[in-house]
Structure formats: C-alpha cells, structure tokens
Amino acid sequence: MKPNVLVIAGHDPSGGAGIHADIEAIHSLGGFAATLITGLTVQNSSNVQGFELVSEQLLQRQAEALLADMRFDAVKIGMTGSPGIIHFIADLLDRLPGVPVVLDPVLAAEAGGRLAADSVPDAMLRELLPRATLATPNLPEAQKLAGNEDLATCGTALCNAGCPAVLITGTHDDTPQVRNHLYTATGAQQWAWPRLPGSYHGSGCTLASACAALLAAGQPLEQAVEQAQAYVHQALRHAWQAGQGQLIPDRRRHD
Amino acid sequence: MKPNVLVIAGHDPSGGAGIHADIEAIHSLGGFAATLITGLTVQNSSNVQGFELVSEQLLQRQAEALLADMRFDAVKIGMTGSPGIIHFIADLLDRLPGVPVVLDPVLAAEAGGRLAADSVPDAMLRELLPRATLATPNLPEAQKLAGNEDLATCGTALCNAGCPAVLITGTHDDTPQVRNHLYTATGAQQWAWPRLPGSYHGSGCTLASACAALLAAGQPLEQAVEQAQAYVHQALRHAWQAGQGQLIPDRRRHD
Numbered sequence A, B: 001m002k003p004n005v006l007v008i009a010g011h012d013p014s015g016g017a018g019i020h021a022d023i024e025a026i027h028s029l030g031g032f033a034a035t036l037i038t039g040l041t042v043q044n045s046s047n048v049q050g051f052e053l054v055s056e057q058l059l060q061r062q063a064e065a066l067l068a069d070m071r072f073d074a075v076k077i078g079m080t081g082s083p084g085i086i087h088f089i090a091d092l093l094d095r096l097p098g099v100p101v102v103l104d105p106v107l108a109a110e111a112g113g114r115l116a117a118d119s120v121p122d123a124m125l126r127e128l129l130p131r132a133t134l135a136t137p138n139l140p141e142a143q144k145l146a147g148n149e150d151l152a153t154c155g156t157a158l159c160n161a162g163c164p165a166v167l168i169t170g171t172h173d174d175t176p177q178v179r180n181h182l183y184t185a186t187g188a189q190q191w192a193w194p195r196l197p198g199s200y201h202g203s204g205c206t207l208a209s210a211c212a213a214l215l216a217a218g219q220p221l222e223q224a225v226e227q228a229q230a231y232v233h234q235a236l237r238h239a240w241q242a243g244q245g246q247l248i249p250d251r252r253r254h255d
Helices: A018-028 A056-067 A083-094 A120-131 A139-146 A151-160 A203-216 A221-237 B018-028 B056-067 B083-094 B120-131 B139-146 B151-160 B203-216 B221-237
Strands: A004-011 A032-043 A048-053 A074-077 A101-103 A165-168 A177-184 A187-194 B004-011 B032-043 B048-053 B074-077 B101-103 B165-168 B177-184 B187-194
Touching: A004 A018, A004 A203, A018 A032, A018 A203, A018 A221, A018 B018, A032 A056, A032 B032, A032 B056, A048 B056, A056 A083, A056 B032, A056 B048, A074 A203, A083 A120, A101 A120, A101 A203, A120 A139, A139 A151, A139 A165, A151 A165, A151 A177, A165 A221, A177 A221, A187 A221, A203 A221, B004 B018, B004 B203, B018 B032, B018 B203, B018 B221, B032 B056, B056 B083, B074 B203, B083 B120, B101 B120, B101 B203, B120 B139, B139 B151, B139 B165, B151 B165, B151 B177, B165 B221, B177 B221, B187 B221, B203 B221
Parallel strands: A004 A032, A004 A074, A074 A101, B004 B032, B004 B074, B074 B101
Antiparallel strands: A032 A048, A165 A177, A177 A187, B032 B048, B165 B177, B177 B187
C-alpha cells in the first residue's frame, strides 16, 4: 500500500509545474497521486501565456468518482483559478475530515504570468486558509494574501486566518540565502538554504507536494516541512534545461 | 540532459492510467514528459464514466508554446477521442520529422468504458498509423482497427496501413501466458509473460510510454519493445490496490 494524495491543481503542458510536478514528487516520495485539474494552462519553460478553467460540473463528477473509490491520506491544493472552484474545493475538503491539507496559494507562475482571477485571494483567505493544515505561499503571495509587506506580520495574519502552520518561502526575496519561515501558534522557525543560480519552473508545486506526500506518510508537520525542503533543494541542485527558459527540477530521489 | 517525450493523451483523475501513467513511466525510465491533454475523463479504478474532449484551439495554442521552446526525442500518443483531434495530431507530427512516434490506439479503458467516438478507428488508420514508428494495440483494438479477428492478419493489415512495427498485446486474450506479437515488414516475433492474477488499470499506457521513453533514449526498436515489456511486467508484479477496483501498476524501477 502507498499513501494516496488527492491533488487539486493546474496542468502545465511543458511538464515543469502543476500536476506534473505533483505526480513526480509524490511518486518519488513513495505516495500515489490522484488529480483534479482545475485549469489547463498554455505555457512553456519561459512563462504562462494563458489558461482555461475546467467547469465546476466536471470537477464535481470527477470528485464523486474518486471519493466513491479511494481513501485519501492528504490533499494538496495548487492553482485554483476562480472563487467558484475555491468554493467547490472547500465543500470537498469538508467531506474529508481529519485529512491533512497542504495549500500552495498559487496566484502567478514563477516567471510572473497570472494564474488566478483578482477575486481569488479573498476567496482563498475566507474558504481555504481555515481548512488547510499547512499553507506554503512564497513571499509575494503571502504579502498579497495578508495585505502587508512585513514577513512576520504576514505569517501572523495567515495563521490568524485559520491556518495552523504557514511556511513562507524566500525564493523570490533577494537575500544571499533562501530563508524559509514557518509560522505556527507557538512561534516561528526558519531554515536557510544556499541560493542556487538560475530560475526554476515548478519549485513551489514540488515543495507543496513533497509536504503533502510526507504528511500522508504520517510524518509530523515540522519534520515533513524540513524533509520536503531538503528534497526540493536536491531537485533544484540537479535541475536541467529541458527547454529554453527556466530550469526544471529533477524530482527523482538523489539521496 | 534527459530525453524529452511529447505525450498526447487523456487524463485519468484516479491516477492509474492516462498522463499519470505516462509521466510516471517516462520519469522512472530517465526521460522527461511534456503533455497535451486531449480529454478529461471521469473515472476511478473501476471504470470510465464519461469524458469531455479539450478544444482543438486550446491544444493548438499549447502545442505552439511547446514547439517554440523544446526539442522532442519521441512522441507518445494515447487517447485521441475524435477525428478532429486526430487531424490536429497528424499536423503536429508532420512538424516533427524523424522523431519516433509510439501510437497506443486507445478506444476503450481496460475495464471496457468507451474513450473514443465511433469514427475514431477510421481516422486513426488513415492519419496516425502511417505517421507512427510503432503501434501498441491490444488484441481487441487491433481487431477493431483491422476489421478482422485473426491475430496475424491484424498484424499484417496494420503494417500495410503504413506503420512499420505493430506490437499486439495479449493481455485481453485468454491464453495461459500473455503473448505479445511484434509484426514488422521482415516478419513476426513474440514474447510470452506469465499471466498475473487480477486486473490492472493503465497497463497499456505504461507500456506505450515505456517504449517511447526508451526510443527517446536512443534504443533500437526491438530492444526498446523488449525492455518496455520487462519494465511493465515488473510494474504489474508490484501493483497494489489504491482504490476498490483494478490494481495500479507500481511504475517505480524495481531492478
């Protein structure tokens, strides 16, 4: 048996991000991914050119087929795209009580292309943060969600929105090291990783899915968060150039 | 660097078949998968309940983004769904001269649920078989495409349709062993594998993607076909019950 992870996220045809990243990371960490695709994007390793959302009716039919068949040990949420899909996800989470939920609040691609309507942050704060076990925003996403520039204020605000643990990643910061900060009710802790040269496609998806796979396997939260970061760091160290744009993390196990 | 495989196939939310199987198999065999999703299916480990095809306009935009960015070392085609999408794929293949193409002529799911319009076999024969390097139908698919019940006649007919190598798999037969037959212009050869108990979700997708990954890595055709079968046999041997229906092949490397 392997732990089942329900992934709710977008599809990136170029294979760097979205459910490709999720499937590869969960597969490499010993789990099994089922996926509900919220949005079909047009993108390559350079950037996102557009997207079409999947209808909530189709998502609902797919979700019913999955829930009738499988038990899930964790949920990973990536691109949501619209308040309507966020509402569908919130209802679905209410049918999975006790299952850890990792929320990667995707608002844009690593290279900046938009992946969500303007009304998404409000719906996410109201409907998803209170249902998540762990949120993994990067600093710009945390600032947008919290409406504040200050890192610690963002961490506290997102915890106060109802999410017990918030990992704010420092990839988009300009510090010499990448500093990731975990905020919980009992305080904050941080990890520092060497900042690698270059730009990576799908590192945020990979991190959130790694956290979900490790929580699904029964790891305690802080241990899962630490091991997921180590896994992503290795994937970035082994990244390669599949296209002409950003590097692609190599999500096989390297340890 | 890893070889890039362009996958054109359906999406199975339950993770057993479709692009999940493709991504996992290609990832495990050292390649990298980019994917164009032709159809979003409603299914679980028991069967297919329905599907919605993706518009050719969106597929075209996605294909342009990929071709502008990446070079491909092989193409794998799975679910096509409609003559319109088959025509789109044929045009796309004409823009990738010299790239090996593996065609898994998906007409139905392993458990029998339909995945293609009635007009698909004709369009496949006319537009895809002549552009493929290797086709991997199971026996019912080969019989439907060739309009004949006899195995060897099917093999010859599909080669005559313009495909230089046709591997007809015997999973759906009732022989004590699973006998897979490869037909080429120079003759036929066969492999026999122990027939494993139980029913498997996504074994056909896994086989075709394994062939594509090995061809992308530069293996000669017969060697790729043999090694892909051995890989799938191991994946089936390690299959497990993710839901309540068919077993899921474990697509990690087991050697």
